[in-house]
Amino acid sequence: MKLREWKKMLAGAAVLVLAAAASPAEAAVSVDPVPGMTDSFIRGADVSMLPDLERAGVKFYDMDGTQMDELAIMKKYGVNWIRLRIWNHPSQGGGGGAMNAKKALGVTKRAHALGMKVLLDFHYSDTWADPGHQITPTSWKNHNIEQLKADVHDFTRETLEYFADEDELPEMVQIGNEITNGMLWPVGQLPAKDDGRAFAGLVEAGLSAVHELDKAHAVKTMIHIDRGGDNALYHRFFDQLITRNGVRDFDVIGVSFYPFWNGRTKALEENLTDISARYGKEVCVAETAYGFTLDNYDRQGNLFTAKEAGMGGYRVSPQGQAQAVRDVMAAVAAVPDGRGIGVFYWEPDWVAIPDAVRDNQLSGWENLALFDKNGRALESWKVFSDVQSR
Incomplete structure (x- = not known):
């Protein structure tokens, strides 16, 4: 057998091993506690799809089959924060879910009633905003930099005033989502000939709106980019934003870190340790996930496949999922x-919605959820409670 064929066979075998025991019905999930983890440590989840899932008829069940409100299930297993994105006018953009300020307020009320805290994630777009997409909202189209700074400021402040009027201010606010390559393209796109000055002005406009409304700085503010293990990237981005453009008045550096896309957690730990000291900021993983199966439950292709499983380093099972998060x-x-x-x-x-017709009801994420195809909680939820020493 040729060497390359032997390597190919070994790689295929590795994927099969990782994918083994993909059924949620495997042995009970076991999670080793993290020494010294405090009660205040954020054990959170982004539930921005929840209103649309509920409207589509999705029901959620505890591990024993008891139907429950999803937030109550989360609370039961130790989740203490939720994260909610806000799109400007989702009807103009399309995509997964139509989360706007009104829907976000409704979920915030439910979370606060359960004693959970809330992070609001402003995308400043009518649809998904990430390193490959930072589409300026339709109502702001063709605005120049000064107009866009006013847009960001006013939209942020008005949204938070809407929450404040109901006594439901979030505990943290995110100015932009995965803004590694800037925001509100093309005006705020990075890299830029002005060394990110226009982009920094947009970020500053959002931060100032939060601080004007919250003069006591009780609401934390976050700046969030992706590739959480890439230390050089974080130096380039935050040296430009903080050191050269003077945007310092925020509390938290947020990172996205997916083991199957971004490497090993050792690189994440080293990056977070370095940047927290270098910039004097708290650090938080704003997004992570791992798959529990390779099965696909709707006609939308999954983002987590055998390829990602091979790169992720964990078994594709509820146990592997819990271990990755731990x-x-x-x-x-x-x-x-x-x-x-x-x-x-x-x-x-x-989760996948049976017989989904509309695009925003399709999911490429259902095998990365913490519920099975029937909406029943996986044992991997236990990571949120068991990770804390008792």
Whole structure:
């Protein structure tokens, strides 16, 4: 057998091993506690799809089959924060879910009633905003930099005033989502000939709106980019934003870290330790996830496939899923001086909807959810409670 054929066979075998025991019905999930983890450590989840899932008739069940409100299930298993994105006018954009300020307020009320805290994630777009897409809202189209700074400021302030009027201010606000390559393209796109000055002005406009409304700085503010293990990227981005453009008045550096896309958790821990000291900021994993199966339950292709499983380093099972999240939590908790403040799991509820017709009801994420295809909670939920020493 030729060497390359032998290597190919070994690689295929590795994927099969990782994918083994993909059924949620395997042995009980076991999670080793992270020493020294405090009650205040964020054990959170982004549930921005929840209103649309409920409207489509999705029901959620505890591990024993009891139907429950999803937020109540999360609370039961130790989740203490939720994260909610806000799109400007979702009807103009399309995509997964139509989360706007009104829907976000409704979920915020439910979370606060359960004693959970809330992170609001402003995308400043009518649809998904990430390193490959930062589409300016339709109503702001063709605005120049000064107009866009006013747009960002006013939209942020008006949204928070809407929450404040109901006594439901969030505990943290995110100015932009995965803004590694800037925001509100093309005006705020990075890299830029002005060394990011226009982009920095947009970020500053959002931060100032939060601080004007919250003069006591009780609401934390976050700046969030992706590729959480890429230390060189974080130096380039935050040296430009903070050191050269003077945007310092925020509390938290948020990172996205998916083990199957972004490497090993050791790199994450080293990056977080470095940047928390270098910039004097708290750090938080704003997004992470891992798959529990390779099965696909709708006609939308899954984002987590055998390829990602081979790169992820964990078994494709509820146990592997829980272990991946536990290791990310441990990496954050290891940041010195208590500056590693927590982790959010991205969209644990985005299950496939049977016989879905509309595009925003299709999911490429259902095998990364923390519920099975029938909406029943997986044992991997236990990571949120069992990770804390008792």
